Amino acid sequence: MLLRLYENLSADQLESLIRLARELGYGPRFLDDKRQLLELTGEGAADHRARFEERAAVRQILDGGTARELHRRTPGQGELVVAVREARFGGGQASLIAGPCAVENEERLLEIAHAVRASGATLLRGGSYKPRSSPYAFQGLGGAALGMLARVRAETGLGIVTEVLDPRDVDAVAEAADMIQVGARSMTNFPLLREVARAGKPVLLKRHFAATVAEFLSAAETILDQGNERVILCERGLRGFDGVSRNLLDVAAVAHLKMVTHLPVIVDPSHAAGRPELVRPLSRAGLVAGADGLMVEVHPAPWEVRSDGEQALHPDDFALLAREAGALLALEDRQLCLPGSPDRRDRDSSPNSLENTP
Amino acid sequence: MLLRLYENLSADQLESLIRLARELGYGPRFLDDKRQLLELTGEGAADHRARFEERAAVRQILDGGTARELHRRTPGQGELVVAVREARFGGGQASLIAGPCAVENEERLLEIAHAVRASGATLLRGGSYKPRSSPYAFQGLGGAALGMLARVRAETGLGIVTEVLDPRDVDAVAEAADMIQVGARSMTNFPLLREVARAGKPVLLKRHFAATVAEFLSAAETILDQGNERVILCERGLRGFDGVSRNLLDVAAVAHLKMVTHLPVIVDPSHAAGRPELVRPLSRAGLVAGADGLMVEVHPAPWEVRSDGEQALHPDDFALLAREAGALLALEDRQLCLPGSPDRRDRDSSPNSLENTP
Amino acid sequence: MLLRLYENLSADQLESLIRLARELGYGPRFLDDKRQLLELTGEGAADHRARFEERAAVRQILDGGTARELHRRTPGQGELVVAVREARFGGGQASLIAGPCAVENEERLLEIAHAVRASGATLLRGGSYKPRSSPYAFQGLGGAALGMLARVRAETGLGIVTEVLDPRDVDAVAEAADMIQVGARSMTNFPLLREVARAGKPVLLKRHFAATVAEFLSAAETILDQGNERVILCERGLRGFDGVSRNLLDVAAVAHLKMVTHLPVIVDPSHAAGRPELVRPLSRAGLVAGADGLMVEVHPAPWEVRSDGEQALHPDDFALLAREAGALLALEDRQLCLPGSPDRRDRDSSPNSLENTP
Amino acid sequence: MLLRLYENLSADQLESLIRLARELGYGPRFLDDKRQLLELTGEGAADHRARFEERAAVRQILDGGTARELHRRTPGQGELVVAVREARFGGGQASLIAGPCAVENEERLLEIAHAVRASGATLLRGGSYKPRSSPYAFQGLGGAALGMLARVRAETGLGIVTEVLDPRDVDAVAEAADMIQVGARSMTNFPLLREVARAGKPVLLKRHFAATVAEFLSAAETILDQGNERVILCERGLRGFDGVSRNLLDVAAVAHLKMVTHLPVIVDPSHAAGRPELVRPLSRAGLVAGADGLMVEVHPAPWEVRSDGEQALHPDDFALLAREAGALLALEDRQLCLPGSPDRRDRDSSPNSLENTP
Numbered sequence A, B, C, D: 001m002l003l004r005l006y007e008n009l010s011a012d013q014l015e016s017l018i019r020l021a022r023e024l025g026y027g028p029r030f031l032d033d034k035r036q037l038l039e040l041t042g043e044g045a046a047d048h049r050a051r052f053e054e055r056a057a058v059r060q061i062l063d064g065g066t067a068r069e070l071h072r073r074t075p076g077q078g079e080l081v082v083a084v085r086e087a088r089f090g091g092g093q094a095s096l097i098a099g100p101c102a103v104e105n106e107e108r109l110l111e112i113a114h115a116v117r118a119s120g121a122t123l124l125r126g127g128s129y130k131p132r133s134s135p136y137a138f139q140g141l142g143g144a145a146l147g148m149l150a151r152v153r154a155e156t157g158l159g160i161v162t163e164v165l166d167p168r169d170v171d172a173v174a175e176a177a178d179m180i181q182v183g184a185r186s187m188t189n190f191p192l193l194r195e196v197a198r199a200g201k202p203v204l205l206k207r208h209f210a211a212t213v214a215e216f217l218s219a220a221e222t223i224l225d226q227g228n229e230r231v232i233l234c235e236r237g238l239r240g241f242d243g244v245s246r247n248l249l250d251v252a253a254v255a256h257l258k259m260v261t262h263l264p265v266i267v268d269p270s271h272a273a274g275r276p277e278l279v280r281p282l283s284r285a286g287l288v289a290g291a292d293g294l295m296v297e298v299h300p301a302p303w304e305v306r307s308d309g310e311q312a313l314h315p316d317d318f319a320l321l322a323r324e325a326g327a328l329l330a331l332e333d334r335q336l337c338l339p340g341s342p343d344r345r346d347r348d349s350s351p352n353s354l355e356n357t358p
C-alpha cells in the first residue's frame, strides 16, 4: 500500500499512523525526504484501505495494494451471472424488468404483467412501499400490494422485483419478492442494506442520484460483506441542473462498472428520462454502454396512477423497446433472456451461475 | 388552487382529474380555451397539493391555494423557539452545538465537553451510530457510546445531540439524547423520520447534500405530520464539482428558509468545510445569513480519531469561533445562549416557547 | 402568448408590461382575478419571448405562442442535412470526424488522417488554437497549424474541422476549414458566434459543460439569426462531481434535441470520456440516442502530445468504433457516410440538402 | 517536483517524459519499484507544472515544487491592495461597487449613481455590452453607454466598472472604465483576457458558474502573465440544481482564495441571489467569509429595465446593506472605504499600494 500524507505532520500524528500500520502487520517506510509518501509492505486485508482512509493524516491512498474488496473484479475473473427465475443478468445475458412504478390496482397489475411478458420481460416490478418526498403523497399499498404481486406472479410466471424501505419489512418483502430492490434514496441506509443482504435473495441496488461510483460500490460491498453475493447494480441517473430529463443517465459509469466489478449492471431509463419519449433512447444507450438489462416503468393508463405516471411507457412502446433491445444485444453477441413457455418456468437455473432459490 | 395541465390531454385524462377535484370538494373551471389552466375553487387541505402533483396530467401547480403545510410560516406568525435544555434556537436566540464527529473514547469526550462548554456551547454532539460509505470503516460504538454520552451529560450539564440510523434504535437513542439527529444520508429515510418523530424529542434534521429545499421541507413535514412540532433544520453543504471545500454551504437556502418557515435553522460548517481552516469563515457566513445556531465538530487530537478527523476544529479555535458568533449575533440584536452556572441548569425552559421535556 | 406574472405587482409594473404588449401588437387580457395570468392575443415574432422574459414582472412564460425561433422544428418539417465535403449530417445520414486534439506535427497529422479515412472518417479534426486553462500550457500552433491542415486536406481529401477562439482569427480559420468549430468554452462568446456565423461556413457548435439545452439552442439561434443556417450541435458532456469520466455525456439531451430542432446533432465522446476505454461505449450510446455523427480524438502516440493525450483513441480502436457505428446505424436504417474514392471527391453535394461551398 | 505516473507505461512513454524533464533542467529519479513516482530535483519555473500536466503519462502532480505561479501568495507576503480611484480592495480595506445591471438610460444612471454614492459606494457598475443567452434579448447600448458612464463619472466622481465582451472593444472600454470587468461567461475567453490585461487598467475577473477555483486562478494567471498585476477576483455563485437562488454563492472559495493568493477577492451577491430578498444576506455572508468588497446591482424601478431587473436591489435597501457592511468590517478591524468629499477625489492614491492611473 502507498499512502500520501499531509505536509508538516507533527510527531504525534506520524507516530499514531506508523503504530496503526504495524498493528495491521505492515512494514512502513518513507520514500521521500519530506515524509509525505509512506510505503507499507506486507499482505493487506479488504478493510485496510478504509482503516487508513479514515486517518486525518492520510491525504490520499495512491496504491491500495493487493488485498481486494469483494466487489472488485480480479484479472481473468469472469462476470457473475445472477439468475432470478427466468431472468439472467451478466455473462452476456441480459433481461428486462418491467411494470408499474407502484402497485395500485390488481387488475391493472395483471394486465401489465401479461403485456410485458408477451413483449419479452421476465421480471415484474412494482412498488409496495414507495419513498415519497411528501408525507401526503401516495405511500404504496404495503402488505396488500405484496399479496397482489404474489398472485400475479403465480398467474403469469413472472418473477417479482419490489422495493423495501424499512428494515422491519424485509422479511415480508423477501417472501413476496424474487429480487429485493433497494431504491436510490436508500443507497446510504446502511442498516437496511445489511438487513436486505441477510434475507438471502438477490438484491437490486440502485445508485443514489448524487452518489459517486465509489460510494455506489461501497454500498454493494456492504451487502457482499454480509455474505450475499447476488447484487445487481442499477444506474438510474444523476441529479443535474437542467430540466430536459429528470436525471442524467451516467452511461460512462455503466461502462466503467462493467470493467471494474464482476457484478451485473442494469439501467433504469424511466427515472432518468422522466417522460416517455426519452425512455427508448436511454434504454438503447444503456444497453450499448454495456448494461446487462433494463428496468422500465410501464403503464397503459398513466393518468390514473398516483406515482410516476408522467414517465410511464405505454405497453406498445415497451414492445418496441424490447425488440430494439434484442437487436442491439444480438449485434454484440449478447442475448436477451426471454420468458419461456409456462412449463419451462421451473427448470430455469443454469448450472454455471449462482442460483436463485425460488 | 391553480393547475397548469399538459397540452392535448385525452378526454380520459381530463375526466379523471376533474373527478379527483370534485372528490376533494373543489369547483373546477378552465380559464383558457386550450384547457391548460384549471382553476379549483374551494377550501383545500394540507395534502391536496400532493394529491394533484402526483397526477401525470398536471404539469405544474401555479398556485397552491390557502391550505398550508405545517412547515409554512403564515403571515404574521412568529418564529418557533425550540428549547433543548439550556439551548434555545429561533426567535433571536442562537446556540452552539459542538463535539467530536463520533464518540470514540470517554475520556476525550469529557475533555471536549468541558472545553466546548467553557467556550459557550450548550449542547454536545457525538455520533454513536455512524453512516459510513465503507462497511470496513468505523461504524460507531453504538450502545456503549450512548452510555458515555449519558455520563458526560450528567457530569457537565450539556444536553446531548446524537444521530440515529435505524428505526429499531430510536428508543435507545431517544433515551440518551436531548435532541435526535437525522443525518444527511437519512433525510429520505421516511420510516426513520416517522419513528424519530414519534419519540417526542426535538429533531435535528440535516439536509441531504443533493436535496432541494422543497424536498428538505417535505422531510420536515413528515416529522411535523406525526405531531412532533420541534424540528430544527440544518444546512450542511451540497455536493459540488470542486474539491476546495468538502461541500458547498448553501447560505442562500439558510436565508430563504428563515423567510418561508417558522422552524429554526442552523448550519453545520464542519461537513461543508471538510478542513479546519474553513470552519470559522463558514460559521460566520451561516450566522449572518440568518442561522439560529451552529453545530461544529471539535477535537484536540484529530490524528487519533476514526471519523472526520481531517475537519475537526481544535478547541482553541472553537473558542475563537464562539466569540465571533457572539459578536456577530449582537450586531443584529440576536443573542447567543450561553451555558448557565450548574445550578441554573434545571430551571431553563422559557414560558413563551415550546418546552423540551428533559 | 401566455405570461405568468409575480404576485402583488404595483400599478407601475403592470402598466409598464401592458404598454410593452400593446407596442408589440398584442391584445392583453387577464385570465384570473389575481392578475397573475396575462394572455396576449395576436401574431408574435421570434424575438417576443425574449422581450417578455427580460421583464422583472414576468415570472414565467407559460405558452410562447406561435412565433417560432429559427432553431425550432415545426410540425412536419424534415431534418436539415448539412453537407461538409463528403460528410453528411442529418436526415438519416451520419458521419465521423476524427483527428488529434491539437495539430502538433504535420507528419503525425498526415498519418492520422490516412488512418482515420481508411476506417471511415470523412472529416479531419485538429485544433490550431487551443483554449487552455493555464497560460503556460500549449496554446496550439496557430497559423502554422492551419497550413498543415490545408496540406493534409489536399493530400487526403478529408474536409477540415478546426476551432477558432478569437473573432479576429475567423477569416483565417474559415479559409482553412470546411467547418468551423466553436468550443464548449466559447459557447457564450457572443461576438465570436456572430463573427463565425458571418464567415458562411458550416459551424460545429459545442455545448458548454454547464449549459442548459435552452442556452445551447440560444447560442445556435445567435448563429442562425445572422443568416447562417448550417449549424451542427455537438454534445460533449457536462461537468459532474465524480471522476469516473471527465464529463457526463447527456444522452437524453441528444434524444431531446433530435425532437425539438431540425439541426443535426453529433456527439464528442472523447471529452466526455477523458480516457480511451470509455470512448467506444460513449460513441455507441450517442449514436443510439440519435446522434448524426461523432467527433473523436485519435492519436497513435498519445505520450508525445501536449493536449488531451490521455483521452486519445488509438487508430486501431477507431477502426473498431467506425465498424460499430456502421452496424448500429444500419440497424435503424440510417447510413454512415464513408469517404469515396479520390475521384468521387468533388462531385459530392447532394441536391436536396444545403450545400457546402468547398 | 513530484509526479505520479500511470501504471504500466511503455518504454516510449517513460523515455519521452524523462527527456522532457532533462530538457527543462531537472534530475529525474524514480522513488518506487513500480516506477509510478518520479521525483524531479532542480529549480523549476512557473510554467513547468503545466508542461508536465499536459503529458498523458502523468496522472497527478503530487508536489509542484518551489517555482510559483504569479497568483500564489508566498509565505509572509502581504495582500495586494488594488486602488481604483477612491476605492481600495485588499489589505483590510473593502469597497462597494453598485449600479444597474446594464446602462439603459442616462437619467436613471445618474440618479442611481448619486444614491449609491450617498450610501457609501465608491465605484459605479453598469454594462455597456451585455452577454445575453438570446440574440433577441437586449444586448446593451454599446458605445452610447460608455459615453453615459463617462458623463456620470464626471458628474459624481464615482469610478466606473464596466464589462467588455469583444477583444476589439477593449480600447474603447478601457478609455471609459476605471476597472474593466470580465464576466463569468468570458472567464475562459483567453484572447479577451490577454487583450484586457494589455489595456493596463485593473481587471475585475468573475468566476464562471461552473469553474473550479484552480481554473479561476488560471484565468487570473493569464492576465498576470501579461504583466498586469491588478486583478480582483469576483465570486458570483455556481450553477446548482435548485431554484431557491439563481446560483450557489461559494463562500468557502472566498475564504480559500484569501489564503492562497495575494489578490483581492470580492463577492457579487446579486447574480448569486437572483432576487432582492437574498442580496443582503449573501452580501453579509461574503464579507464575513473574507471578501474585500461587494458588487451589487441596484435600481429604483426594476420593472422598467431590460436586464436582471428581477434581482435589482432598491437604493434604500442598498443603504441598509452598506451600513451592515461597515459594521461587519469594523468588527474585524477592517475598513469600508467611503467616497470622499468631491475635492478629495484627486488626491486619493495611497503610496503603499499599486496605483491606478486615472
Ligand SMILES: C=C(OP(=O)(O)O)C(=O)O
Binding pocket: A101, A127, A131, A182, A183, A184, A185, A206, A236, A268, A271
Ligand atoms: C423509486 C424508484 O426509483 P429510484 O429509487 O431510482 O428513485 C422506483 O424504482 O420506483
Ligand SMILES: C=C(OP(=O)(O)O)C(=O)O
Binding pocket: B101, B127, B131, B182, B183, B184, B185, B206, B236, B268, B271
Ligand atoms: C454524519 C454527519 O453529518 P451529515 O449527516 O451532515 O453528513 C455528522 O454530523 O457527523
Ligand SMILES: C=C(OP(=O)(O)O)C(=O)O
Binding pocket: C101, C127, C131, C182, C183, C184, C185, C206, C236, C268, C271
Ligand atoms: C477543446 C475541445 O473540446 P471542448 O470545447 O468540447 O472542450 C476540443 O474539441 O479539442
Ligand SMILES: C=C(OP(=O)(O)O)C(=O)O
Binding pocket: D101, D127, D131, D182, D183, D184, D185, D206, D236, D268, D271
Ligand atoms: C453579467 C454579469 O455578471 P456575470 O458575468 O457574473 O453573470 C453582470 O455583472 O451583469
Ligand SMILES: [Mn+2]
Binding pocket: A101, A102, A271, A297, A307, A308
Ligand atoms: Mn418510480
Ligand SMILES: [Mn+2]
Binding pocket: B101, B102, B271, B297, B307, B308
Ligand atoms: Mn462527521
Ligand SMILES: [Mn+2]
Binding pocket: C101, C102, C271, C297, C307, C308
Ligand atoms: Mn481536446
Ligand SMILES: [Mn+2]
Binding pocket: D101, D102, D271, D297, D307, D308
Ligand atoms: Mn446582471
